[in-house]
Amino acid sequence: MLTCDEYLTPRTLDEAFAAMATHRGRYRVVAGATDTLPWARQGRAGDVNIPVLIDVSKIPEMNERGANDRRVRLGAAMPFQRFLDDANLGRAMPCMPRCAVWFADDQIRAQATIGGNIINASPAADGTPCLIAHDASVELAVARGGKISRRKVALDKFILGPSKTALEDGELLIAIECDALPGYGGSFEKVGHRRSLVISLVCLAVLVKLDAAGKKFEDVRLAIAGIGPVPQRLTQVEKFLRGTPIDAERLAQAADMPVELVASRTRQDYRRDVVRGFMMRGLINAARRAGADAQALTGELEAAYA
Amino acid sequence: MPDLQFQATVNGRKVARSAKPHQRLLDFLRDDLQLTGNKEGCGAGECGTCSVFVDGVLMKSCLMPVAKAQGAQIETIEALARTGELSVLQKAFYKAGASQCGYCIPGMVMAATAAIRANPFAGREEIKERLGGNICRCTGYQKIFDAVEMARDVQNGKLPASALSEIEAEQGDFIGRNVRRIDAPSKVSGALKYAGDMTMPHMLHVQVLRSPHAHARIVSIDTSAAEKLEGVEGVISSADVPGEDGFGVFVNDQPIMARGKVRYVGEAIAAVAAEDALTAMRAVEKIKVVYEQLPAIFDPDDAMHDGVPVLHDYAPDNVTKHIPIRVGDVEKGFAESDLVLEETYATQAIEHAYLEPEAGLAYVDPDGVVTVVSPSQNITHHRHMLARIIAKPIAKVRFIMSPVGGGFGGKEDMIYQGMLALLAMKTRRPVRLVFTREESIISTAKRHPSRTTLRMGLMRDGRIRALEMKMISDGGAYGLSTEGVMRKAAILAAGPYVIPNVKIDTIGVYTNNTPSGAFRSFGALQTEFATESMLDVAAERLGLDPFEIRRVNAMRDGATTHTKQKLGSVSLMRALDAAEKASAWEKGAPNSRGGNRNDLNRDDVRPPVSLGARFETADKQEAAE
Numbered sequence: 001m002l003t004c005d006e007y008l009t010p011r012t013l014d015e016a017f018a019a020m021a022t023h024r025g026r027y028r029v030v031a032g033a034t035d036t037l038p039w040a041r042q043g044r045a046g047d048v049n050i051p052v053l054i055d056v057s058k059i060p061e062m063n064e065r066g067a068n069d070r071r072v073r074l075g076a077a078m079p080f081q082r083f084l085d086d087a088n089l090g091r092a093m094p095c096m097p098r099c100a101v102w103f104a105d106d107q108i109r110a111q112a113t114i115g116g117n118i119i120n121a122s123p124a125a126d127g128t129p130c131l132i133a134h135d136a137s138v139e140l141a142v143a144r145g146g147k148i149s150r151r152k153v154a155l156d157k158f159i160l161g162p163s164k165t166a167l168e169d170g171e172l173l174i175a176i177e178c179d180a181l182p183g184y185g186g187s188f189e190k191v192g193h194r195r196s197l198v199i200s201l202v203c204l205a206v207l208v209k210l211d212a213a214g215k216k217f218e219d220v221r222l223a224i225a226g227i228g229p230v231p232q233r234l235t236q237v238e239k240f241l242r243g244t245p246i247d248a249e250r251l252a253q254a255a256d257m258p259v260e261l262v263a264s265r266t267r268q269d270y271r272r273d274v275v276r277g278f279m280m281r282g283l284i285n286a287a288r289r290a291g292a293d294a295q296a297l298t299g300e301l302e303a304a305y306a
Numbered sequence: 307m308p309d310l311q312f313q314a315t316v317n318g319r320k321v322a323r324s325a326k327p328h329q330r331l332l333d334f335l336r337d338d339l340q341l342t343g344n345k346e347g348c349g350a351g352e353c354g355t356c357s358v359f360v361d362g363v364l365m366k367s368c369l370m371p372v373a374k375a376q377g378a379q380i381e382t383i384e385a386l387a388r389t390g391e392l393s394v395l396q397k398a399f400y401k402a403g404a405s406q407c408g409y410c411i412p413g414m415v416m417a418a419t420a421a422i423r424a425n426p427f428a429g430r431e432e433i434k435e436r437l438g439g440n441i442c443r444c445t446g447y448q449k450i451f452d453a454v455e456m457a458r459d460v461q462n463g464k465l466p467a468s469a470l471s472e473i474e475a476e477q478g479d480f481i482g483r484n485v486r487r488i489d490a491p492s493k494v495s496g497a498l499k500y501a502g503d504m505t506m507p508h509m510l511h512v513q514v515l516r517s518p519h520a521h522a523r524i525v526s527i528d529t530s531a532a533e534k535l536e537g538v539e540g541v542i543s544s545a546d547v548p549g550e551d552g553f554g555v556f557v558n559d560q561p562i563m564a565r566g567k568v569r570y571v572g573e574a575i576a577a578v579a580a581e582d583a584l585t586a587m588r589a590v591e592k593i594k595v596v597y598e599q600l601p602a603i604f605d606p607d608d609a610m611h612d613g614v615p616v617l618h619d620y621a622p623d624n625v626t627k628h629i630p631i632r633v634g635d636v637e638k639g640f641a642e643s644d645l646v647l648e649e650t651y652a653t654q655a656i657e658h659a660y661l662e663p664e665a666g667l668a669y670v671d672p673d674g675v676v677t678v679v680s681p682s683q684n685i686t687h688h689r690h691m692l693a694r695i696i697a698k699p700i701a702k703v704r705f706i707m708s709p710v711g712g713g714f715g716g717k718e719d720m721i722y723q724g725m726l727a728l729l730a731m732k733t734r735r736p737v738r739l740v741f742t743r744e745e746s747i748i749s750t751a752k753r754h755p756s757r758t759t760l761r762m763g764l765m766r767d768g769r770i771r772a773l774e775m776k777m778i779s780d781g782g783a784y785g786l787s788t789e790g791v792m793r794k795a796a797i798l799a800a801g802p803y804v805i806p807n808v809k810i811d812t813i814g815v816y817t818n819n820t821p822s823g824a825f826r827s828f829g830a831l832q833t834e835f836a837t838e839s840m841l842d843v844a845a846e847r848l849g850l851d852p853f854e855i856r857r858v859n860a861m862r863d864g865a866t867t868h869t870k871q872k873l874g875s876v877s878l879m880r881a882l883d884a885a886e887k888a889s890a891w892e893k894g895a896p897n898s899r900g901g902n903r904n905d906l907n908r909d910d911v912r913p914p915v916s917l918g919a920r921f922e923t924a925d926k927q928e929a930a931e
């Protein structure tokens with residue numbers, strides 16, 4: 001059970017930093033609290049007393065979101081549900097709505113934040129692979145001498161390992177910025193013990209842009225999580241497919257490439273099988289949604305990996 | 307510690323109260339406002355019994371610090387039938403028979419309400435996905451989905467409103483008809499009080515100290531620091547038991563709280579009653595126990611060797627119960643057989659995971675009657691045992707069965723009621739204990755894990771000539787229902803099949819694992835898993851259809867079972883026909899058609915692990931527009 005003596009809900013960044021300064025060493029930040037509350041239970045951290053909880057989810061800047069044709073900016077306290085509600089975001093980040101339906105359930109998704117998901121840094125976090133595929137960076141802020149200073153770090157450099165990030169003491173994650181990829185087809189493949197409320201054993205984010213004829217990969221972006229300590233971008237496979245026609249054999253070769261990356265602590269054989277299947281299914285699904293030509297993406301191929 | 311000044315609108319009414327800063331919205335609603343319709347099934351976001359609307363959005367109130375709901379519009383299950391009339395969805399749940407124990411139902415109704423609000427035309431797949439955050443352990447979900455579809459159609463005018471109304475009782479003719487559950491309205495509305503929802507004036511809250519060791523001698527228990535804590539009204543351990551300590555379903559081998567030694571991780575050692583649960587928890591942390599660790603035994607096969615630790619003095623071989631059955635001569639049967647198969651089968655411990663964690667309330671009434679209210683599946687037996695344990699005449703002990711939020715056998719054991727009785731007697735105040743989900747899992751009975759060796763001899767046409775089975779079961783630290791489970795396992799081991807030669811041994815063994823106990827099917831699952839699996843293996847080896855091999859061996863009307871029970875009628879043939887039809891079984895031996903069936907892309911078959919029905923609905927709508 002989590003207990004605290006004070007629960008603070010600052011309304012501005014200044015208020016938040018002031019609270020953090022006052023309670024230095026005695027506070028913990030929460031946003032949606034969906035990782036923090038279950039963590040403080042028997043079998044995990046047990047009964048935990050944190051003198052001061054600072055809830056950053058009501059700070060306006062951390063709830064902003066915006067997307068144009070080039071860039072996307074997401075406040076760190078934005079809940080995952082927005083990827084389903086906001087059609088504009090869905091267009092700019094075509095695999096995010098697919099990721100969001102797999103995220104927890106319809107209820108937790110309305111509370112769980114994208115920033116919390118990143119900072120929690122679970123090797124199986126669902127949000128991170130999509131963001132990495134979008135070349136995301138995080139914007140961090142710290143208050144020193146009454147002045148707020150900010151820095152930016154690429155997301156794949158920011159996540160260091162399970163539950164480990166480059167967030168420094170006194171720092172807050174303010175926002176995530178990434179490429180907008182309108183016109184891409186997106187897919188998100190995930191497997192766990194059940195469909196809802198499940199931690200990914202493997203999850204894969206796929207973004208695909210095709211040429212005007214719908215026959216050739218102009219761009220491919222792939223990122224995978226659950227197979228090792230941190231999510232990874234599959235740049236080799238991306239290169240292998242970029243500029244090539246959609247072709248069953250080449251897809252199969254591509255699907256084999258990341259299999260050797262499986263370095264999870266458990267169930268490696270199973271994960272290898274899943275990775276191969278997900279690569280096929282993810283690429284096919286994304287290509288179809290990107291408007292693939294019916295002859296290039298044969299019905300047979302689709303049916304086999306639907 | 308400054309309290310929060312909390313303001314919100316709850317079910318249409320303004321609420322302004324102080325709240326503890328660490329409270330969750332669920333605690334505030336249930337404890338402070340007594341809105342107990344929504345439940346706490348897990349406290350960790352996994353089950354959905356706590357689902358409420360916050361500003362119109364469904365949320366899990368166990369994951370929400372109350373401060374997050376500051377100023378919000380909150381609706382609990384109680385909001386839906388505020389006028390006294392059930393909502394369309396609630397009526398549909400009633401009509402469809404979508405509630406059993408009912409513990410999940412308030413949350414389920416809320417999730418269904420949210421699903422239909424989000425998409426009034428949601429198809430069944432989308433409904434399933436949108437209800438994915440809510441677990442039901444009783445209904446198997448089909449009736450719940452039926453209810454949601456029915457409500458959706460009534461709302462959209464596809465079905466008349468009368469579709470939801472009561473049907474007249476059909477001239478007292480109930481057999482073969484869908485009869486409404488008379489308790490359903492209380493469940494769909496959240497009005498029904500389970501033990502954890504009940505309160506009494508002046509009530510204390512109980513927390514339990516549990517063993518961190520699997521096997522240890524208790525050298526000393528010091529409760530003095532706990533007793534000194536402000537707000538603590540009573541602390542008990544086995545020293546407080548006035549009568550003859552010991553309960554069980556067949557052997558009374560389990561003390562109310564560990565006596566002299568602990569035998570499994572999670573065993574109760576002491577309990578505290580205090581003004582609030584948090585104080586009781588702090589007091590439990592202050593109880594000092596000195597243990598002397600003992601070697602522990604975790605494998606039932608090892609437990610039967612000589613020279614290993616003994617759990618209970620009365621059973622020096624660690625055997626709780628051995629049930630042997632002998633019919634005919636198996637060796638002769640194997641000699642006559644065309645094919646003799648031998649395999650080992652194992653099944654694991656299984657948690658019942660009823661959605662209602664154990665809870666109970668006890669008080670001593672004005673006449674001195676010690677009264678325990680709990681979802682016990684066995685109150686009469688509990689009453690007799692408790693009378694002996696607390697040394698009272700039976701007339702001074704009363705058990706009241708509260709609604710059981712799922713039991714499946716797991717609530718047959720008197721695992722906590724004794725502590726409640728003792729604390730009520732000691733403090734002279736009503737006391738209530740509500741388990742957390744973790745506590746429920748760690749301390750209560752599981753399905754017996756089993757290891758079975760099975761030999762089966764068959765003729766070429768599939769007839770079984772002989773069956774020899776030995777099942778070793780891990781009964782865990784205490785006897786509970788092990789004896790009965792071993793008996794049932796043995797009686798049903800050879801299945802509903804005519805077999806001339808049978809030799810069966812089922813053996814329940816003590817170990818330092820969590821005790822095993824009753825779980826629906828009561829032993830039959832373990833042995834029949836072996837027998838039925840073996841029949842499939844045999845079908846493969848003999849090139850027979852798996853339904854046929856069962857028909858060949860099936861007992862018919864008038865058969866005598868292996869334990870000499872005469873069966874007037876046997877419905878096995880009908881059951882096989884129905885199963886064959888319902889499963890769309892393609893005739894032939896199990897291995898006659900390769901690894902895959904090719905009907906996965908049929909409209910009514912969903913490919914494995916996919917989600918996203920809502921996108922398809924959206925795509926279809928877009929295409930239609």
Ligand SMILES: Cc1cc2nc3c(=O)[nH]c(=O)nc-3n(C[C@H](O)[C@H](O)[C@H](O)COP(=O)(O)OP(=O)(O)OC[C@H]3O[C@@H](n4cnc5c(N)ncnc54)[C@H](O)[C@@H]3O)c2cc1C
Binds near residue numbers: 031033114116171
């Ligand atoms: C039942 C259940 C199902 C779940 N399913 C999934 C799932 O399918 N996929 C998935 O990926 N996750 C899942 N989760 C995990 C969790 O919901 C997510 O990781 C969520 O995104 C965490 O965000 P939060 O804001 O709720 O976390 P919080 O608990 O508020 O925060 C998590 C951590 O991040 C820190 N933090 C939060 N915001 C900031 C900030 N702005 N600056 C600095 N530090 C910050 C906190 O201090 C804390 O250490 C599930 C959780 C539950 C309980």
Ligand code: FES
Binds near residue numbers: 349356367
């Ligand atoms: S989800 Fe809240 S109690 Fe289970």
Ligand code: FES
Binds near residue numbers: 410442
């Ligand atoms: S009716 Fe759903 S858990 Fe019992």
